[in-house]
Amino acid sequence: MGNNDQEIGMLAVLEQDLEQRDFVILIDKKYSEYLTELLCTSTALKKTKKQLSILSTTEFPGQMGKHLYRKISEEEMDLLLQLYRTYEVSDRILLFSVDPNYGSMWNYVKSGIASQEEILQAMLL
Amino acid sequence: MNYVYYNEMVESFQNHVDKILNKTVFLFGHCEATIVLADFLLEKGITPKAILDNSEQKQGKEYKGIPVVPPLVVLQEPGEKAVVLLVTRFYEAMHTQLNRIGFQGAVIKLIDYNTYAEYSLTRETREWKYQRLLYGKHTLDTLRERYGNRFLVFCPFDALGDVYFCMSYLGEYLHRRNIKEYVVCVPSKGCAAVARLFGAEHVEVYMQKDLDALIQAAIYTQDVNCYIAHQDRPYVVNLHKLLKIKKIPLEKIYCCGIFGLPADTKPAQPSVWKTYRNIKEIREGKAVILSPYAKSVTALPRQIWEGIISVYTKRGYQIFTNVHGDEKPLPGSIPLRANLAEMKSVVERAGTFIGIRSGLCDVIRTADCRKIALYPDYNYCDTKWKAIDMYSLKKFENIVVQGEIS
Known part of the structure; x- marks a missing residue:
């Protein structure tokens, strides 16, 4: 990673959100619209006692209640995803994605083991 | 804990010994590695005051007189007089937790179990x-x-x-x-x-x-x-x-x-087996293979194995302990050093296998003999599910062993 202004800015955002929130959720831009809608309209999000910071490249017009929603640019998301894939910065950063080379909670849904709501509930505990 | 990690723990302890001696020592995370560390410290004449653990299921238990307690207990000791030692892969999360609850003392990682994590953005x-x-x-x-x-x-x-x-x-x-x-x-x-x-x-x-x-x-x-x-x-x-x-x-x-496969997918079975080179030394149908060691499962109390050996001795069985590396055979048994690929032939020849639930039990799943898996009464990771819920084996007699954690 370099050290340009954009990167320094995103690191500051991440550091602040990790300090002030229980979880920071990154929504992968590849599936941004679908996953943002899924998470932000879920019962799990409404019911969780955790305070979240949700970072997405998609606008979401709905109410977020106690959670913080940030729309960021694709470049900014790329920086965060590169960082996430370089090392474990915190166990309170969750990536909502379908990375191709490891197992995914969404596989449980496909196999009928759990519903989407259960997956979201488990992730936000 | 394998020997590489054990050596790393010993070396790291020696490097930090000045920060540990004359301090009140806490361990964090009740797991097999922490038990190994506790034994190591006890041998050195250092008795940890407590094992900190977030799991309510584990709190209240003890190991060799060391109580398992909630992490907040660490604050009862002035920070400058306390040290927390960690040998788990959750070092970063635990260190962060200790900071968050206001612990001011030293936190020392004795084994780098998790090279992925570093909770820092510097x-x-x-x-x-x-x-x-x-x-x-x-x-x-x-x-x-x-x-x-x-x-x-x-x-x-x-x-x-x-x-x-x-x-x-x-x-x-x-x-x-x-x-x-x-x-x-x-x-x-x-x-x-x-x-x-x-x-x-x-x-x-x-x-x-x-x-x-x-x-x-x-x-x-x-x-x-x-x-x-x-x-x-x-x-x-x-x-x-x-x-x-x-x-x-x-x-x-x-x-x-x-793997994202349908729930009814049939598992493949191992097929590349060898016959144990000394197979004829095992009495056919009149021997028992004991497997008391496991890397990531807390050991069973010794008296369990003593009892099993006593029963099978009375029955006139030949008794073997499966050993690897520096492991010692149980008293009253013969050491058995077979390769994994030979284990099926060993247990089928012996007729009976009794082992702590470890990966070896998986290896001999398809063996045709009496197979007994013993489960220490512990919870899987930080879940409310018991080991037997997670690992129970078909065609085995699955038995939970109660008793103090050891």
Whole structure:
């Protein structure tokens, strides 16, 4: 990673959100619209006692209640995803994605083991 | 705990001994590695005051008089007089927790179990983690040079049972993706032996930290020509989280969660067996093979094994202890040193196998004999599910052993 202004800015955002929130959720831009809608309209999000910071490249017009929603640019998301894939910065950063080379909670849904709501509930505990 | 980690723990202890002696010592995280550390400290004349643990199921228990207590108890001791020692892969999360609750004393990592994590965003941390990533990419490139475009399967953790489950479902996963040639990458010779039982032709063994870096590179590059086959390692894999609300046996996690296969998929069985070289030394149908050792499971009380030996001695059985490396046979038994590929022939010849629930039980799943798996009464990771809920075996007698944690 370099050290340009954009990167320094995103690191500051991440550091602040990790300090002030229980979880920071990154929504992968590849599936941004679908996953943002899924998470932000879920019962799990409404019911969780955790305070979240949700970072997405998609606008979401709905109410977020106690959670913080940030729309960021694709470049900014790329920086965060590169960082996430370089090392474990915190166990309170969750990536909502379908990375191709490891197992995914969404596989449980496909196999009928759990519903989407259960997956979201488990992730936000 | 394998000898590499044990040596690292001893060396690290010696490096930090000035910060530990004359302090009130706490350990964090009740697990097999912490038990090994507790034994090591007791041998050195240091009695830890408590084992801190977030799990309510574990709190209230004790090990050799050391109570398992909630982490907040650490604050009862002035920070300058206390030290917390850690030998778990959750060091970073635990260190952060101790800071958050206001613990001011020293926190010392004696084993670097988790090279993926460093809860810091400083430039120095990012740079050295990037260097680690470059090293991983170099290792990945070297692997590609050797094997071309063969599909790479990574087993990130040194546990025979995990590799057994992986290999049970890998074939079907590859078949569905029309992949014919693959390489399995593992962190130990034992894991490699399990992969070979299933006919894996190409198996590469790496040092744990090298494999970690290699896997990190695969994550970073999002290489679609490889797969990380584990339920909770490294940090990007979150399949275990569903266990917070649902009981899913580990085998089902592998089948459905890791490989995305239908729940009714039939597991493959190991097929590459050998006959034990000294098979005739085992009395046919009149011997018992005991397996008291496991790397990641807390040991059973010694009297359990003494009782078993007493019963089988009275019955006139020949009694063997399966041993590996420096492990000692149980008193009153004969040491047995067989390769994993020979174990099926051993237990079938003996007629009876009794072992702590470990990866060896998986290896001999298909053996035709009486098989008994003993489960210490502990919870799987930080879930409310017992080990027997997660690991119970078909065609075994599965028995939970009550008693003090030891």
